[in-house]
Every structure is written in structure tokens, then in C-alpha cells.
Amino acid sequence: MSIHHLKNEAVNRKKYHKCLLASYNANAFAYPWYLDLVCDHWELLIEGDYETVCPLPLQKHFGFTTVKQPPLAPFLGVFSSKDLPPAKVSHFMKAIPYANVHLTLNHFNRLEDTLRSATSHISVLDLILPREFIQRHYTPEALKVLEQPDNTSILRTIRPDAYMNFKKSQGKTGLSSQMELTRIINYALRYKSAGIYTVYSLRNELIGALFLIKTNHRVFLIDAIESQEGRENHAIFRAVDHIIKANCGSNLTLELPFGNFSLTSLISFKPQYCQQYNKGIL
Secondary structure (H helix, E strand, O other): OOEEEEOHHHOOHHHHHHHHHHOOOOOHHHOHHHHHHHOOEEEEEEEOOOOEEEEEEEEEEOOEEEEEOOOOOOOEOOEEOOOOOHHHHHHHHHOOOOOEEEEEEOOOOOOOHHHOOEEEEEEEEEOOOOHHHHHHHEOHHHHHHHHOOOOOEEEOOOOHHHHHHHHHHOOOOOHHHHHHHHHHHHHHHHHOOEEEEEEEOOOOOEEEEEEEEEEOOEEEEEEEEEOHHHHHOOHHHHHHHHHHHHHOOOOOEEEEOOOOHHHHOOEOOEEEEEEEEEEOOO
16 A cells, blocks of 8 residues: 655645544654644655554755654654554655654654664553552652652642743743743643643642643653752652552553653653654755
8 A cells, every 4th residue: 555645734634633543552742733833844644544644743954854853742653553564664764755854753663674773762651550569660769758748739720821930930941842832731731631730838839740641541741840849849759649549550551751850760660662763964
């Protein structure tokens, strides 16, 4: 079956969205609404009637069009409800009609040996087991934290602007990424399965917050912030432990696409490796 290249205006968004919903390996970053918010422009490769798809995020460099990963979409690749052997994934990469390509594939994609260039990894934790089994992935320090008195409270009552103000107060983001993240949070909270968890001290002061998107049986930790007091009280870890407690035994995985030392230092996440495909000199 042949692969077709579609310009953005030719993409049937309903069919593309439906393909991602049915895909066993789709992630939040591939959905058209998300690409619209983080890319200057994007196009699509499709096989058949949107049976298998590969989004192409585009950037301009020195007048040349480059397929390049946006900072807030750390991995994309090929998505399908059907099997994706390395030959098919490689076939899609070879079908990209641009001379300069820098893509990080999702951790379900594998390339043929001759096309591999590098790998990165994403930290993943399966939530299907009971909490006591999941806690076997907690470090001794994490278990010690849970034994201590919990001087925090975890709520979901905060507006996106308050979240971003807290983030700015901690000096954690530049202007451009701040604007992109604001758009993502506003859209996701209104139209998608997403949420903000906040952590407060005994004095009712905000000391930690995190933003997640849930899709395709996966929960993606998109952003997390702690104040100095929050770090001392392990605010992000306590919020994530709260989420694990609420979702253990479910067919979900928790994924950290942007990493988070506050969590990986206390929980032994499983590394899932993402292969990179590079072509060209730009």
C-alpha cells in the first residue's frame, strides 16, 4: 500500500483524529490540536484511508523547510492500530519529501538498522498493578517521605493563569515556551482530558503544581513546578503519589516525556527508548 503526502489544508482532521484514537501507540503530541499549538506548520503522511499516519512538524531554516521536532512535542513518529514492523516505519521515514529531517520517534517505533542514528528515552510507570506493588518501584527515600507527617494538601482548584503566574514566580520558563504552554493548558482544560494538580502548605500557600494530559490509556506529565518549600516537602512526588493512589489498578501508564528529577530520584521508572531519524545537514 502506498504512502501519500498531504499538505496541512488537505488533511482530513476527523479521519486523522480517529486514526490516533484507535492507534495502540498514539500520544498527546500527535493530535492535530496539539500540533497546531506547538508548530509553525505541519503536514502528514498517510497510508490507505488514514490507516497509518506520520505527522511532519515543519520549520524554516535559512529559507529551507526542515522536518524538526518542536520542543514541546518531544517524540512523534508513525501511528497505527496495526502492527508496525521496522520495515514499515523505515518506509515512512524514506517517504518524507524533505531533504532535512530530525525526528524523534515514539518508543513503539523501531527503524531498520541502517537508518538508526541515536536514541533517547522516556520514563514510564505502569499503573495496572495495586498500589502496594507499584510502591516496590519507590526508593527507600520515597518510602521514608511517605512515613513522615504530610504537611501538604492536594487540590485541583486553580485557573491556568494562576498556574502560569506560579511558574513565572519560580523563574522556570522563557517567554516563547511560556506562551505555548499557556495555549496548551487553556485548550486542553477546556476541550480535552487534562488536569492541574496543586500542592499547598499548612499555611495554604501554593508550593507545587503539575499539569497532565490523558489520552490513549496514557497520562503524560507535561509540566511541573515546585517552590523551594515545595522541594523540601517533596510536593511533586506527593502529588504524583496521590495520582497513583487514585489510578492504581487501571489500564494506564504514567509517562514523563520531559523528565523530572523530583520524581525519577524517588521512583524507579522504566526507561522506554525512542529512536531518532536524521537526514540532511541543517
